[in-house]
Amino acid sequence: MLELSSRKVSGASQASAARIGVGGPVGSGKTALIERLIPVLRGRGVDLAVVTNDLVTKEDAERLRRSGLIDPARVLAVEAGACPHTVIREDPTLNMAAGDDLEASFPGLELIIFESGGDNLASTFSLDLVDWWMFVIDVAGGDDIPRKKGPGVLKSDLLVVNKTDLAPYVGVDLEGMLTEANAVRAGKPVLATNARRGEGVEAVADMICRAVLFHA
Numbered sequence: 001m002l003e004l005s006s007r008k009v010s011g012a013s014q015a016s017a018a019r020i021g022v023g024g025p026v027g028s029g030k031t032a033l034i035e036r037l038i039p040v041l042r043g044r045g046v047d048l049a050v051v052t053n054d055l056v057t058k059e060d061a062e063r064l065r066r067s068g069l070i071d072p073a074r075v076l077a078v079e080a081g082a083c084p085h086t087v088i089r090e091d092p093t094l095n096m097a098a099g100d101d102l103e104a105s106f107p108g109l110e111l112i113i114f115e116s117g118g119d120n121l122a123s124t125f126s127l128d129l130v131d132w133w134m135f136v137i138d139v140a141g142g143d144d145i146p147r148k149k150g151p152g153v154l155k156s157d158l159l160v161v162n163k164t165d166l167a168p169y170v171g172v173d174l175e176g177m178l179t180e181a182n183a184v185r186a187g188k189p190v191l192a193t194n195a196r197r198g199e200g201v202e203a204v205a206d207m208i209c210r211a212v213l214f215h216a
Ligand SMILES: Nc1nc2c(ncn2[C@@H]2O[C@H](COP(=O)(O)OP(=O)(O)OP(=O)(O)O)[C@@H](O)[C@H]2O)c(=O)[nH]1
Pocket: 024, 025, 026, 027, 028, 029, 030, 031, 032, 033, 060, 117, 118, 119, 162, 163, 164, 165, 166, 193, 194, 195, 196, 197
């Protein structure tokens, strides 16, 4: 804890990496979206690293390390061991420490992406951990998800509706779902993606670059 406090104090005089969260229900496509974002952001010159959260394994971290998209040393895993939101909201100490380790190992790091373990619609990130966070839902989860107004849908800085390609197969009116999502979020951004094919990922990267990294 002492080390974490020191980082925050010293952070005032030295640039530290922006920290963003990626949350959402189980299987909505959080890792798939991150796999798509990594090359797009790196292509724009963003120096980045990733912290994954899983319940009792390091599955997502191992998947990213094997992907060839990023130096495996830039991917750290946190095992939540409990409800995933506990370690991104109630007590994010383990994640903060993982972020600090990455910053110590990679001076000049500009962005750290924290992927939450799959959770429910009430999941949110502590702003002690991240500066900005997105919530990823998917079309196959049902077009009523925005209407249910869970905190993840309402409070996230960006809502991503993923798996747009599946809409015709699960009887979802994608345009209607996006309209409802925009309505419940009262002006906060909503983007649609197909992480399998990479569609919509540039727009997500644009938002990160503008809203978080303050790139022109
Ligand atoms: N058709 C389609 N499949 C997708 C898309 N995005 C992800 N998937 C698939 O959905 C499944 C779950 O994707 P993941 O990226 O593992 O989802 P996740 O949210 O990280 O999952 P957890 O970490 O277990 O919560 C995988 O089989 C992906 O290939 C998409 O846009 N379209």
